[in-house]
Amino acid sequence: CVASDIRRHKEIEQSLRAAKELAEEASLAKSRFLANMSHELRTPLNAVIGYTELLIEEADDRGFADSLDDLRRIQSSGKHLLALISDILDLSKVEAGKMELHLETFDVNDMVESVLNSVRPMIERKGLTLSSEVPPRLGFIHADQTKIRQILINLLGNAIKFTEVGSVDLAITLEAAGSSTPQLCFAVTDTGIGMTDAQRRQIESFDAFNQADSSTTRRFGGSGLGLRISNSLAQMLGGQVTIESEFGKGSTFTLILPTGDLASTRLVSPDEIAKIERKPTSQLDDNTASLTNVRLLFAEDGLDNQQLVSCILRKAGADVEVVDNGKEALDRAMQAAEQGTPFDVILMDMQMPVMDGYTATTELRKHNFDLPVIALTAHAMAEDRQRCLDAGCSDFVVKPINRARLIQVIGNSVVTGNSPSPTIGPFLQQA
Template identity: 45%
Template sequence: LEAASRHKSQFLANMSHELRTPLNSVLGFTELLVDGIYGELPDKAKTTVARVQANGRHLLGLINDVLDLSKIEAGQLTLALEDYSVGQIVRSTVTAVEPLARSKGLSLAATVAENLPLGRGDERRLTQVLLNLAGNAVKFTERGAIDILADAVDGHFEIIVRDTGPGIAPTDQALIFDEFQQVDNSSTRQKGGTGLGLAISKRIVEMHGGTIGVESVLGSGSTFRMKIPIRVGEDVKAA
């Protein structure tokens, strides 16, 4: 069974690579069309190309999730350790999710403690985790606010994402960090996704020697909290 699982993970990794290459080409050409490289497009064509681009990016995100999970399961995901700024990770995340929050009329605020030390870890992967948490908060919250807080406590960075969304039932809280799991209600299913984002985030945080969890009351929002050592050692680079 273990050998079969490894073969499955390797197959998924290879297939994801094969899917990403032509999709990146499609996205590249749509970008050229949007930029007017081949001449000005009629308004209807612009709308159509924009939809192709948006759906292509969504599909690429799904493929990347499958690729990340297959790499983790095959033991091929490694951390690129470097010095990083938690403040920069938070700012990058806010920049990425702010347009959707604004379009939904949501308040989005970030508070980063002053004089935080430089961390050592995989900045790109940690940004991926925070983007997943903040993106989910914006996606599932229909009114109210999302707050992102970052501080250093007892040798660890503590990053919190708090929302005023629908909340998560206790039975679902035990499942959402498992692969292919989503909160099982109709409104959540309508939002789409693979159910892999939190599972991948958990593995990335654990690879850093940290923890991630959720506190939530159904109907009263959710608080996701991750704690990671400020300085990650070379011995935790591989999954």
């Protein structure tokens, strides 16, 4: 009997272990599928959004006011689709355990001001009021600024979406209740539709693709992914997102982050602040970035993206030569160097036939080419970015392309030269 029980127990353990392995394999397969789908969708979206921006500029210059509204609707829809793709990719990374923290020292007040500036256009479009209660000198913290920023933009965007009349408020407090760990609280309060207790409990489950009810989705849109991702990111940071709501009056979503023991916290001095490493792309201002007289080799196999990116770069003043794959880029770069007319920078798509961008960049470095190579990729996973850096790329730009960032990254690489750095921060698409 004892032997039979032991055998049965072992069989159950083996079955559970096998089921766990199958579930993990399925989760990884789903994450790989979503990452690949993200790549396939980002590439055509790059052309849609990019060409729409060019058409908006042209229509504005020529006074075609009747076309501007329609073009802006196309642009807005493209960016909405991009945001949804990014949310799905983020969710897949969280569920696969591949979301990583990128810690840096930053000024909380500067970060909050940047977040508020990002959502102001949404507030203005709906005729709402945006108010904030932020202590004047919160100071510097060491955390993942990108993820905190993403959570706050998600919470503020959610509040704006569900508020038709009134205001959205962001209040920040530092709380230290009793002997508990001090907490930094970001409370987003709206005067929107609010929720019943049942709806609030449903939202508090933080299930993906979940909103209070289907009529809400039809009326206000959205996938329900934002809150799930925000809560998952908060948990990664050791915090949480809490919800308070009253039906018909509004809701308050609060991001709570533990600060640790403040008594032993050493403040960052102004001298140390000056030494904080800045991301390469912060060295040029969007309004002053220019590529005048920059000789650029652009490797890309897609005709639409060839024409779009070339147009953007030439408008910025660059002298652009286009090749169709990594092998042609390698050969042309070597030929130009031998002729005494080397390129200043190479913009390299990473997924190309014949020879991909990773191989071409690696070969260039083997031949002691130290010119900057900027990776152009539709993959947005952390390991994809690291693969670009490991191949020898100086920096990277993720599709769909943000024109200001593209010009800024290229211009900065020409100013600073080739400086491959493993500390380049995660990409966050800005509208």
